[in-house]
Amino acid sequence: DIVLTQxxxxxxxxxxxxxxxxxKSTQNILxxxxxxxxxxxxQLKPGQPPKALIYWTSTRESGVPDRFSGSGSGTDFTxxxxxxxxxxxxxxxxxxxxxxRTFGQGTRVEIK
Amino acid sequence: QVQLVQSGAEVKKPGDSLKVSCKTSGYxxxxxxxxxxxxxxxxxxxxxxxIFPKSGGTHYEQKFQGRVAMTRDTSTSTVYMELTSLTxxxxxxYYCTRENWYYDHWGQGTPVTVSS
Numbered sequence: 001d002i003v004l005t006q007x008x009x010x011x012x013x014x015x016x017x018x019x020x021x022x023x024k025s026t027q028n029i030l031x032x033x034x035x036x037x038x039x040x041x042x043q044l045k046p047g048q049p050p051k052a053l054i055y056w057t058s059t060r061e062s063g064v065p066d067r068f069s070g071s072g073s074g075t076d077f078t079x080x081x082x083x084x085x086x087x088x089x090x091x092x093x094x095x096x097x098x099x100x101r102t103f104g105q106g107t108r109v110e111i112k
Numbered sequence: 113q114v115q116l117v118q119s120g121a122e123v124k125k126p127g128d129s130l131k132v133s134c135k136t137s138g139y140x141x142x143x144x145x146x147x148x149x150x151x152x153x154x155x156x157x158x159x160x161x162x163i164f165p166k167s168g169g170t171h172y173e174q175k176f177q178g179r180v181a182m183t184r185d186t187s188t189s190t191v192y193m194e195l196t197s198l199t200x201x202x203x204x205x206y207y208c209t210r211e212n213w214y215y216d217h218w219g220q221g222t223p224v225t226v227s228s
Contacts, residue, residue: 038213040214040215042157042215044151044157049207049209049218049219049220049221050149050157050207050209050215050218051218052214052215052216055213055214055216056213056214061216093156093157095157095214095215097211097213097214100159101147101159101215102159103156103157103158103159104156105156106156106157
């Protein structure tokens, strides 16, 4: 099974500053047919279902603000929030869909 | 627009069974896998399994094999998840979600409490 490990487990960032979350996979998740890495990012807030932010590593879901961006390849991936807003306080999860489906353990983002 | 609407909150006793429904609309039901995911309070997101409505084929994560069953009703575009032999560890928010490679649309969640 593919295991995803996120770092850090939590981080506190000042409003307007950058937040960076890492996600490391135990194996390569490149979809050879699409030539894209099979990684998505979700945002989870209390009382709401998870919201897809990014898929295929770097494609932003419709309606997601452009301060959210995804990058990486192979086994190392990153979600960046370029300028943290109050509404971005949430837990963020990476997920691979290359082989079955697994999530990282989550990263809590708070305001410093 | 794509919608997944789940049944309401449940309170169960240890040993009970649970059946949650997920009614879909706004897309061709038989063409997309539907997965079930749960969120245990204070913990992360956990995949339970999936059903492919066109064939009724299913896959369950090893942890749940033997006590989960997913079914579908193509006449109402609804999928169901039944979980048996409940314990307090099954207390969680249960979600259905449509797979489009990633999970692009989610139900609103069904809170399940298992307590004696």
